[in-house]
Amino acid sequence: MSTLYELRGEVAVVKLNNPPVNGLSHALRTHVVSAIDAANADPKVKATVLIGSEQAFSGGADIREFNTPKAFAEPNLHTALGVVEASDKPVIAAISGACMGGGLELALACHYRVATEDAQIALPEVKLGILPGAGGTQRLPRVVGVETALNMIVSGEPVPAKKFEGSALFDQVVPGNLLEAALEFANRVADKRPLKKVRDIKIDYPNAEAFFQFARNTVGAMTKNYPAPKKCIDAVAAAVSKPFDEGIQLEAQYFQELVQSPESKALRHAFFGERAASKIADVPEGTKTRAIEKVGVIGAGLMGGGIAMNFLNAGIPVVLLEVKQEALDKGLAQIRKNYEGTLKKGKLTQEQLDTRMGLITPTLSYDSFQDVDLVIEAVFEDIGVKEKVFKQLDAVCKPGAILASNTSTLDMNKIAAFTKRPGDVVGLHFFSPANVMKLLEVVRGAKTEKDVLATVMGLAKKIKKTAVVSGVCDGFIGNRMLELYMRQTQFLVEEGATPWQVDRALEKWGMAMGPFRMIDMAGGDIGWAIRKRRYQEQPDLSYAKLPDVLCEMGRFGQKTGAGWYKYEAGRRDAIPDPIVERLIEDYRKEKGIKPRKISDDEIVQRCILALTNEGAKILEEGIAQRASDVDMVYLTGYGFPVFRGGPMFYADMLGSYNVVRLMTRFEKETGDKYWKPAPLLQKLADEGKSFSG
Numbered sequence: 001m002s003t004l005y006e007l008r009g010e011v012a013v014v015k016l017n018n019p020p021v022n023g024l025s026h027a028l029r030t031h032v033v034s035a036i037d038a039a040n041a042d043p044k045v046k047a048t049v050l051i052g053s054e055q056a057f058s059g060g061a062d063i064r065e066f067n068t069p070k071a072f073a074e075p076n077l078h079t080a081l082g083v084v085e086a087s088d089k090p091v092i093a094a095i096s097g098a099c100m101g102g103g104l105e106l107a108l109a110c111h112y113r114v115a116t117e118d119a120q121i122a123l124p125e126v127k128l129g130i131l132p133g134a135g136g137t138q139r140l141p142r143v144v145g146v147e148t149a150l151n152m153i154v155s156g157e158p159v160p161a162k163k164f165e166g167s168a169l170f171d172q173v174v175p176g177n178l179l180e181a182a183l184e185f186a187n188r189v190a191d192k193r194p195l196k197k198v199r200d201i202k203i204d205y206p207n208a209e210a211f212f213q214f215a216r217n218t219v220g221a222m223t224k225n226y227p228a229p230k231k232c233i234d235a236v237a238a239a240v241s242k243p244f245d246e247g248i249q250l251e252a253q254y255f256q257e258l259v260q261s262p263e264s265k266a267l268r269h270a271f272f273g274e275r276a277a278s279k280i281a282d283v284p285e286g287t288k289t290r291a292i293e294k295v296g297v298i299g300a301g302l303m304g305g306g307i308a309m310n311f312l313n314a315g316i317p318v319v320l321l322e323v324k325q326e327a328l329d330k331g332l333a334q335i336r337k338n339y340e341g342t343l344k345k346g347k348l349t350q351e352q353l354d355t356r357m358g359l360i361t362p363t364l365s366y367d368s369f370q371d372v373d374l375v376i377e378a379v380f381e382d383i384g385v386k387e388k389v390f391k392q393l394d395a396v397c398k399p400g401a402i403l404a405s406n407t408s409t410l411d412m413n414k415i416a417a418f419t420k421r422p423g424d425v426v427g428l429h430f431f432s433p434a435n436v437m438k439l440l441e442v443v444r445g446a447k448t449e450k451d452v453l454a455t456v457m458g459l460a461k462k463i464k465k466t467a468v469v470s471g472v473c474d475g476f477i478g479n480r481m482l483e484l485y486m487r488q489t490q491f492l493v494e495e496g497a498t499p500w501q502v503d504r505a506l507e508k509w510g511m512a513m514g515p516f517r518m519i520d521m522a523g524g525d526i527g528w529a530i531r532k533r534r535y536q537e538q539p540d541l542s543y544a545k546l547p548d549v550l551c552e553m554g555r556f557g558q559k560t561g562a563g564w565y566k567y568e569a570g571r572r573d574a575i576p577d578p579i580v581e582r583l584i585e586d587y588r589k590e591k592g593i594k595p596r597k598i599s600d601d602e603i604v605q606r607c608i609l610a611l612t613n614e615g616a617k618i619l620e621e622g623i624a625q626r627a628s629d630v631d632m633v634y635l636t637g638y639g640f641p642v643f644r645g646g647p648m649f650y651a652d653m654l655g656s657y658n659v660v661r662l663m664t665r666f667e668k669e670t671g672d673k674y675w676k677p678a679p680l681l682q683k684l685a686d687e688g689k690s691f692s693g
């Protein structure tokens with residue numbers, strides 16, 4: 001037979017070989033089943049060792065087979081586990097690297113387990129809105145105890161094998177030389193009968209009822225929009241209260257329920273969306289990248305400081321430039337203050353803080369940029385200022401250095417044209433706070449080189465961002481869509497809702513922050529400036545003028561102590577303001593608007609579908625590569641609830657036909673021409689299709 005099945009004395013060594021993580025593909029499951037059959041049929045064999053690679057025993061299901069018939073084709077995971085457990089001869093799992101999900105469930109169906117100390121053990125299914133469906137919820141509590149198992153299943157987080165030394169999960173934990181240790185162990189237990197099966201272990205847990213009640217209360221409060229964690233508790237409770245086979249049946253039933261839940265569908269969409277976003281159609285994998293060993297940041301203000309921190313956290317030195325010493329000192333002090341906050345929370349040591357601060361070279365001179373590999377400017381949002389900056393960069397930076405702008409609204413092609421090397425210019429649009437927010441819009445200019453794109457996409461991973469490529473347009477993907485969402489929120493107030501009703505409805509639906517609280521936090525003046533430009537550029541798109549009335553009164557939000565809400569000194573709680581209520585009433589009277597009662601449903605649908613419609617236009621224009629990219633922008637940069645999957649996925653869940661019907665109704669009722677469905681959306685509805693296909 002092949003090298004995947006070898007005899008070592010009286011022990012059959014069965015190699016799991018499906019790189020990179022030994023995902024339990026149809027081929028791998030077939031291999032396991034036939035290897036066990038072969039071992040049982042061979043009189044020379046007394047025991048079998050299942051072993052993976054150094055990186056992984058098995059990372060679980062093979063994600064490449066997700067949503068294909070192969071995922072559940074026979075031998076499915078249940079069959080494979082059954083064959084292993086029922087083997088006449090002992091099966092020993094030899095575990096190193098990742099042992100997760102179905103991989104751990106496979107190991108638990110073996111009769112013995114030997115692991116290296118640093119093997120990583122996890123049941124991460126909950127992160128995809130499901131639960132371990134191949135016995136994990138029934139077997140893990142039997143070997144590590146109910147509380148530890150529940151923690152692992154509800155959190156999905158990995159635990160090093162060393163932590164389980166002495167538990168029934170591992171018969172032996174070894175520092176290294178896994179195969180030799182497993183062979184020695186196999187020879188020792190080869191003749192022992194009856195065979196040890198995890199299913200036969202009795203769970204003795206006298207306080208079960210009180211414990212599970214407590215778990216339901218805490219987990220319920222922490223994960224209220226997600227059904228999976230609660231089902232995990234029910235499944236583990238069944239492991240305690242029911243015989244093994246009944247527990248397995250319940251687990252299978254819960255698994256089926258969860259797989260069908262919209263929340264799990266949304267989480268899986270986000271999981272694949274994240275992977276898809278890193279791919280650019282015409283930039284093949286393996287495109288040569290440029291080395292980024294030193295980064296320059298211009299402007300140590302709100303964004304520049306946060307941007308610099310990303311690189312410091314990844315151990316990459318940063319040269320930080322400002323125009324005045326005072327601004328430089330202020331920026332550095334803010335970075336230090338941020339790190340000190342993390343230190344106080346115990347998430348950073350003093351040594352790490354010192355190392356990170358030590359990686360910064362503060363400067364007032366462009367000469368310090370001669371050897372940087374990438375520069376990101378975060379100076380004032382003014383094309384004149386950007387022009388000066390890019391001309392200076394063009395003069396001092398070495399050939400091949402990537403020149404990036406953090407602009408939110410300016411034309412990246414114009415900025416690139418300020419240099420003699422537009423191919424090296426790219427937009428890197430971070431979101432505030434830049435050291436926290438996951439999203440990075442990578443703005444691809446008309447001339448941006450492919451290796452520049454490949455480089456920044458790789459770098460984004462290194463600094464733990466979700467990078468999404470956007471073409472050049474006003475506002476790129478995220479802010480361009482936000483504009484239309486905000487526009488609806490204003491109309492809703494004009495027509496009869498209060499700002500707090502709109503905020504409450506959207507927050508209840510799952511948005512991290514209501515739009516009016518968001519404006520007050522970001523500063524109403526920012527949107528005002530953009531709208532003034534829009535009034536000129538898009539005279540046929542109407543806007544409610546209420547927010548302008550507020551801005552004219554100097555009510556910019558938290559920073560002026562009043563905006564849509566009022567604020568008490570030193571506090572951020574948004575308090576509904578009777579003055580604003582009166583202002584709205586007067587405004588309606590003046591405009592002859594008779595207020596009507598608006599339902600929370602209408603609020604949510606008008607706001608979210610405004611995002612969808614603009615997202616569809618962005619797709620048609622090729623600004624975004626795929627619908628899931630648009631969703632990733634909203635999930636990682638705009639507080640869109642992950643369990644809803646994003647504005648495009650939400651439309652898919654409603655169905656494109658229903659979305660178009662709703663939009664047509666809104667157009668009729670409000671007279672707003674924006675509700676004419678984007679041609680792409682109309683086409684999907686006509687053809688009975690969805691964005692996600």
Ligand SMILES: NC(=O)c1ccc[n+]([C@@H]2O[C@H](COP(=O)([O-])OP(=O)(O)OC[C@H]3O[C@@H](n4cnc5c(N)ncnc54)[C@H](O)[C@@H]3O)[C@@H](O)[C@H]2O)c1
Pocket residue numbers: 298299300301302303304321322323327377378379380381382385389406407408409429430431432
């Ligand atoms: N604030 C946000 O939420 C946000 C989000 C994404 C992108 N942006 C973009 O980031 C950029 C910076 O915004 P910010 O909010 O950090 O502004 P900011 O005013 O907080 O900081 C700008 C900094 O740049 C410095 N500066 C100005 N001109 C300079 C020059 N010629 N050389 C060196 N330094 C100079 C200023 O001293 C100031 O410290 C803008 O392009 C903005 O559109 C902002």
